[in-house]
Amino acid sequence: xxxxxxxxxxxxxxxxxxxxxxxxxxxxxxxxxxxxxxxxxxxxxxxxxxxxxxxxxxxxxxxxxxxxxxxxxxxxxxxxxxxxxxxxxxxxxxxxxxxxxxxxxxxxxxxxxxxxxxxxxxxxxxxxxxxxxxxxxxxxxxxxxxxxxxxxxxxxxxxxxxxxxxxxxxxxxxxxxxxxxxxxxxxxxxxxxxxxxxxxxxxxxxxxxxxxxxxxxxxxxxx
Amino acid sequence: xxxxxxxxxxxxxxxxxxxxxxxxxxxxxxxxxxxxxxxxxxxxxxxxxxxxxxxxxxxxxxxxxxxxxxxxxxxxxxxxxxxxxxxxxxxxxxxxxxxxxxxxxxxxxxxxxxxxxxxxxxxxxxxxxxxxxxxxxxxxxxxxxxxxxxxxxxxxxxxxxxxxxxxxxxxxxxxxxxxxxxxxxxxxxxxxxxxxxxxxxxxxxxxxxxxxxxxxxxxxxxx
DNA sequence: TTTTATAGTTAGACTAATCTAATAATTTAG
DNA sequence: CTAAATTATTAGATTAGTCTAACTATAAAA
Numbered sequence: 001x002x003x004x005x006x007x008x009x010x011x012x013x014x015x016x017x018x019x020x021x022x023x024x025x026x027x028x029x030x031x032x033x034x035x036x037x038x039x040x041x042x043x044x045x046x047x048x049x050x051x052x053x054x055x056x057x058x059x060x061x062x063x064x065x066x067x068x069x070x071x072x073x074x075x076x077x078x079x080x081x082x083x084x085x086x087x088x089x090x091x092x093x094x095x096x097x098x099x100x101x102x103x104x105x106x107x108x109x110x111x112x113x114x115x116x117x118x119x120x121x122x123x124x125x126x127x128x129x130x131x132x133x134x135x136x137x138x139x140x141x142x143x144x145x146x147x148x149x150x151x152x153x154x155x156x157x158x159x160x161x162x163x164x165x166x167x168x169x170x171x172x173x174x175x176x177x178x179x180x181x182x183x184x185x186x187x188x189x190x191x192x193x194x195x196x197x198x199x200x201x202x203x204x205x206x207x208x209x210x211x212x213x214x215x216x217x218x219x220x221x222x223x
Numbered sequence: 224x225x226x227x228x229x230x231x232x233x234x235x236x237x238x239x240x241x242x243x244x245x246x247x248x249x250x251x252x253x254x255x256x257x258x259x260x261x262x263x264x265x266x267x268x269x270x271x272x273x274x275x276x277x278x279x280x281x282x283x284x285x286x287x288x289x290x291x292x293x294x295x296x297x298x299x300x301x302x303x304x305x306x307x308x309x310x311x312x313x314x315x316x317x318x319x320x321x322x323x324x325x326x327x328x329x330x331x332x333x334x335x336x337x338x339x340x341x342x343x344x345x346x347x348x349x350x351x352x353x354x355x356x357x358x359x360x361x362x363x364x365x366x367x368x369x370x371x372x373x374x375x376x377x378x379x380x381x382x383x384x385x386x387x388x389x390x391x392x393x394x395x396x397x398x399x400x401x402x403x404x405x406x407x408x409x410x411x412x413x414x415x416x417x418x419x420x421x422x423x424x425x426x427x428x429x430x431x432x433x434x435x436x437x438x439x440x441x442x443x444x445x446x
Numbered sequence: 447t448t449t450t451a452t453a454g455t456t457a458g459a460c461t462a463a464t465c466t467a468a469t470a471a472t473t474t475a476g
Numbered sequence: 477c478t479a480a481a482t483t484a485t486t487a488g489a490t491t492a493g494t495c496t497a498a499c500t501a502t503a504a505a506a
Contacts, residue, residue, distance in 0.1 A: 042484060047464085063484060094342040123316055254454055
């Protein structure tokens with residue numbers, strides 16, 4: 001029972017509704033928020049809401065806020081899945097920088113072929129996170145909870161794995177490279193210095209080293 | 224002096240005009256031929272011809288046949304380049320069968336990013352032919368002449384090199400492996416038997432062997 | 447060389463997506 | 477709890493691409 005294929009535009013609206021409503025406590029969003037997000041004007045959004053309501057992808061009443069239906073959410077998650085898998089491809093295989101992958105992935109995510117995505121996922125080795133550290137939904141539309149934390153908020157003594165960064169400036173990335181920290185690096189906090197929240201951490205069998213709060217706030221890890 | 228980005232549709236028209244006009248002696252084509260090719264009606268084609276003429280991508284006068292301008296041809300060739308590179312990706316990396324790659328490549332060819340294609344080409348190892356044996360234009364829009372022929376249409380006595388197959392069924396590929404023929408194998412036709420067009424061929428220093436017309440029709444060689 | 451058949455174009459309408467301007471509902475503040 | 481400010485919707489136009497139906501060139505045949 002596959003719905004008729006959605007247009008590029010409809011898909012973009014669903015994605016925008018998803019990402020904004022996930023950020024809100026009530027899992028909904030508004031006409032003007034969407035207009036802002038996708039760089040369009042409110043009347044266009046109103047029109048599209050009517051259309052998406054007919055297709056049962058959102059629940060919406062005039063002058064009220066919108067929510068995705070179960071189907072709508074499913075569709076949105078699958079687009080995000082495609083987007084993130086393509087980002088992994090662009091980064092890992094074509095060696096685009098972190099901050100260059102998004103724009104092209106915005107286009108690639110609308111290619112219609114389920115088989116393509118399954119094969120791409122396999123080719124990439126079933127990655128769990130995209131180059132920004134965001135989780136990749138599974139093919140049945142399940143989004144594993146984002147169990148990431150910053151290094152600064154992690155338990156002392158336990159081992160974690162680096163899955164991304166928040167700050168992707170060159171100066172930070174170069175520093176990471178210099179101390180040999182990358183995606184997948186195992187890290188353990190040995191001690192937290194209460195005075196300035198700096199951390200003594202150990203990486204593999206290297207010498208322990210001390211990093212600032214600013215550093216640990218910008219490194220994302222998972223257990 | 225890059226022209227404003229063309230739409231998906233405009234690109235498809237240019238590609239269609241290119242492929243049909245290349246097939247004609249006068250390097251032109253007609254409204255109805257294009258309509259047939261891209262599954263649309265002649266009035267739509269007329270409209271688009273007017274539009275493409277304004278953009279100086281074709282030369283066209285009412286009731287006459289169309290030709291691509293130099294720019295139009297350049298654009299068409301770059302789309303074909305993208306199409307064929309994606310086909311190589313789908314075939315070589317994602318292991319789609321050669322007859323499954325076309326449909327998805329039809330979508331991928333419209334992704335706008337020059338950098339993407341340059342990197343993809345590098346990633347694929349600068350392939351010269353797509354999985355159907357068609358040549359891949361270079362990034363400056365040069366299309367090397369297709370100098371490949373089937374083994375069946377080749378001169379007796381001269382040496383050629385195997386560069387691909389038309390039929391990529393398992394049974395054929397296994398047969399090739401069995402007689403030790405692969406990409407790069409040198410082959411020479413010793414004799415053509417007029418009765419059934421079977422060929423006596425020699426491979427390296429092996430014993431000569433006889434192959435059927437069906438076989439030689441499906442082996443692609445270059446001199 | 448005139449007629450007929452074929453091919454191509456214009457006219458007018460439709461859909462999807464967008465916009466501006468005008469209007470209406472809802473919220474927020476006084 | 478009304479009035480102003482905000483937010484959202486409708487109305488009407490626009491652009492890209494498509495269609496059918498009606499008309500017009502051009503080419504082919506008699």
